[in-house]
Amino acid sequence: MKKTYRLINGMIASLLLATSAFAGDAALEKKFDGLIDPAEMNGWLETMAAEPNHVGAPHNKANAEMTLKQFQDWGWDARIETFRALYPTPIKVSFDLLGDNGFSATLTESPIEGDAPTFTDKALPAYLGYQGDGDVTAPVVYVNYGMPDDYETLKRMGVDVKGKIVIARYGAGWRGLKPKLAQEHGAVGCIIYSDPHEDGYAVDDFYPKGASRPPQGVQRGSVMDMPTYPGDPLTPGRGATEKAKRLSRKDAKTLLKIPAIPMSYGDARKILAAMGGQVAPEGFRGSLGETYHIGDDGAAKAHLVVQSDWSLKPVYNVVATMRGAEFPDEWILRGNHRDGWVMGASDPLSGHIAMMGEAKAIGALVRDGWKPKRTIVYLSWDAEEPGLIGSTEYAETHEDELVAKALLYINSDGNGRGFLNVAGSHSLQHFANEIAVDVDDPQTDGSVDQRARAQLMIAAAAKGADGDAKKLGALAANPSSDLPIDALGSGSDYTAFLQHLGMAALHVGYYGEGDDNGVYHSLYDDFAHHNKFVDPGSAYGGALARTIGRMVLRIADAELPPVRYGDFASTVSDYLDEVKALADDRRARADAQAAANEAGAFARAHDPKKPYGAPTVLKPVPHVNFAPLEDAVDHLKKSAAAYDAALAEKGPALAADKKRRLFALAREAEQALKIREGLPGRPWFRNSIYAPGTLTGYGVKTLPGVREAIEQERFADADKYSALTAAAINSYAAKLDSAVKLMND
Numbered sequence: 001m002k003k004t005y006r007l008i009n010g011m012i013a014s015l016l017l018a019t020s021a022f023a024g025d026a027a028l029e030k031k032f033d034g035l036i037d038p039a040e041m042n043g044w045l046e047t048m049a050a051e052p053n054h055v056g057a058p059h060n061k062a063n064a065e066m067t068l069k070q071f072q073d074w075g076w077d078a079r080i081e082t083f084r085a086l087y088p089t090p091i092k093v094s095f096d097l098l099g100d101n102g103f104s105a106t107l108t109e110s111p112i113e114g115d116a117p118t119f120t121d122k123a124l125p126a127y128l129g130y131q132g133d134g135d136v137t138a139p140v141v142y143v144n145y146g147m148p149d150d151y152e153t154l155k156r157m158g159v160d161v162k163g164k165i166v167i168a169r170y171g172a173g174w175r176g177l178k179p180k181l182a183q184e185h186g187a188v189g190c191i192i193y194s195d196p197h198e199d200g201y202a203v204d205d206f207y208p209k210g211a212s213r214p215p216q217g218v219q220r221g222s223v224m225d226m227p228t229y230p231g232d233p234l235t236p237g238r239g240a241t242e243k244a245k246r247l248s249r250k251d252a253k254t255l256l257k258i259p260a261i262p263m264s265y266g267d268a269r270k271i272l273a274a275m276g277g278q279v280a281p282e283g284f285r286g287s288l289g290e291t292y293h294i295g296d297d298g299a300a301k302a303h304l305v306v307q308s309d310w311s312l313k314p315v316y317n318v319v320a321t322m323r324g325a326e327f328p329d330e331w332i333l334r335g336n337h338r339d340g341w342v343m344g345a346s347d348p349l350s351g352h353i354a355m356m357g358e359a360k361a362i363g364a365l366v367r368d369g370w371k372p373k374r375t376i377v378y379l380s381w382d383a384e385e386p387g388l389i390g391s392t393e394y395a396e397t398h399e400d401e402l403v404a405k406a407l408l409y410i411n412s413d414g415n416g417r418g419f420l421n422v423a424g425s426h427s428l429q430h431f432a433n434e435i436a437v438d439v440d441d442p443q444t445d446g447s448v449d450q451r452a453r454a455q456l457m458i459a460a461a462a463k464g465a466d467g468d469a470k471k472l473g474a475l476a477a478n479p480s481s482d483l484p485i486d487a488l489g490s491g492s493d494y495t496a497f498l499q500h501l502g503m504a505a506l507h508v509g510y511y512g513e514g515d516d517n518g519v520y521h522s523l524y525d526d527f528a529h530h531n532k533f534v535d536p537g538s539a540y541g542g543a544l545a546r547t548i549g550r551m552v553l554r555i556a557d558a559e560l561p562p563v564r565y566g567d568f569a570s571t572v573s574d575y576l577d578e579v580k581a582l583a584d585d586r587r588a589r590a591d592a593q594a595a596a597n598e599a600g601a602f603a604r605a606h607d608p609k610k611p612y613g614a615p616t617v618l619k620p621v622p623h624v625n626f627a628p629l630e631d632a633v634d635h636l637k638k639s640a641a642a643y644d645a646a647l648a649e650k651g652p653a654l655a656a657d658k659k660r661r662l663f664a665l666a667r668e669a670e671q672a673l674k675i676r677e678g679l680p681g682r683p684w685f686r687n688s689i690y691a692p693g694t695l696t697g698y699g700v701k702t703l704p705g706v707r708e709a710i711e712q713e714r715f716a717d718a719d720k721y722s723a724l725t726a727a728a729i730n731s732y733a734a735k736l737d738s739a740v741k742l743m744n745d
């Protein structure tokens, strides 16, 4: 799925001195680096990406078996764990524009001369997993990105999509929200197309000349309602084992009820050209070379059919274990998915081969006599693309054992080229910084940390740099300040571990230079494209292996937990400030709107020749009771400072049993952030600090119970979740207090 990019806004790091609290065994890591071979990894990439790898494809199963065999050859105790999940596959997909300019959409992607794998006949057609099936005929209406603000604009323009097929362009929000919002507004079908403005010829020459999306390129993807819960739609909260109790399909909350398909801009432009009615407002215009219309004249009428096979399909995870010599019941989890929408060279195999490189190197170290103290578990996930299914079912099946044993989960997904990006639990921020200092950059002489800092310093020096960019630039300029890590929403396999089980998690990748956006989830995301335009020779695949491998080695042998709680405390404190400012801004806006309404300003100020209605009335914003959260954050700051100081002063000399207890407390502290009843309307999501937004899909909402309650005008929930989140933070802080007491006793 989609990687996350460095979020510049809302991140303010604490100015803490970077000390080598979590340094590793330099000789061991040097040896490990020497065992990472990007050329060999690139060979695996070519083999694994030779044919389509969607769930159920024979080649995806062959890749599972190849991964299993290699892990075993490298000395791991490995097996395949199989689940059975609801996974629809297309039986019939068709779209016809009716009338004089009528045509039938292609819905397949043509091969590229000289790029052999694209000549496959095994690729899925243009298809969206978990759309609702149907056979509908209706006029087509253009809804821009199909996000809430777009429907607000359309409403003010007097456009209703009830009974219509909507056509939305990709971008501005997660794919799955587009048909969901269309359905909520009464549409009977949904098309999502890739406008060249986002990832086509407006960005670069298109493939094969350049990296961008060709006219016939289609972005497949899942439209399962993952912000409600990911994984098998029929087994929320429990593993999709053979005998699992299952919901019936009609009771599964994450399935759409209207048909939806993705489309190329080659086809979509013909639909847009046939549409009349009002001219699309400025923010609605893409890069197709014609005037964009809304289609509210009903001129473009279409027939859309989608029919799927809704049977259960097998999901093959490869689980490989290297048992710890001293603490076999303390686990480090590391995973990457293996399934793609088509070949999946960039997404996900470029990350998967890094994981394989690490596993081979770890195997060689063990053969040479290294004995990791803790147990290392490597996980090759299946069925991530349709809805994080492999990882979610694993986490749900093994919940009790995982919460009792696993210290953290480290994830990667498709990997690019350029700059290190780490996101995840802020207690691990300093640890991530220490790792980055020790990893050599493949393209420049220096570390990946220096390269990341260089980019931030340049951004801060740019004309018009905003306050956050300047703040980050100042941190980057001072090598003794850590760089902040981003918070995690969703979009890859860390979700079940971080947000359902409440484990610490990290997501790691290199991005910013190679370009795979234009082939994302298409036939053209293959080895030739990746090797030419994204990461030639898998050089940054090697860097990813050296980065995550180092994390795994260090935690496997660490004497003390690799956490620094001051970073987490200051980050949560910043989140609280943001949420308070959000409530104030929202209140001011509601007041301004009420005054404008009272004065009849909307009617008076608008161009009478272009009717545009008044906006949806904002509810007045009451004062939210932030006091419990303010008290909890104060408690957290004090506890974190006391812990960090005690650990630095007393940690190294502690008795072995006390050191072990600190690891257990670190694990329990993260889990204390879970809210038992979960987030409003979606109990599967239990983390009180980090969640994907219900209206962002992948994008993170921090302090989600409170933040989304304010954004969505559920003000009673804002007070309720201020208290529940405060209770979670207080119990986290209480774990740190126990640890301090343990160290001081």
Ligand SMILES: [Zn+2]
Pocket: 001, 002, 337, 347, 348, 384, 413, 414
């Ligand atoms: Zn992926």
